[in-house]
Amino acid sequence: MRVELALFDGDALLERGELVVSVTPRVSAFKLFQASHSLGPEAAHIVLENFADHLKIKKSTLTMPVHESEDWESIELDKYTLAFWCRLDA
Secondary structure, three states, X not given: OEEEEEEEEOOEEEXXXXXXXXXXXXXXXXXXXXXXXXXXXXEEEEEEEOXXXXXXXXXXXXXXXXXXXXXXXXXEEOOEEEEEEEEOOO
């Protein structure tokens, strides 16, 4: 599953990138954080950690059902917004 991530502070885009989640566990490095990820039978398991110190976010664990997004989805991480778009073309 391909997951595009975008981290926002209000309307300001801080980070944008993409990861491909597969059965083989992997780590993807971004400018402001890293993502450890693997694909289970029904969900992608993604751990966001090692955030830049100024963000003051420790760790976020996401369990995303395997699916294709119809539009951007989002969750709140402290005062930030993590938007994501899932695709099954990976």
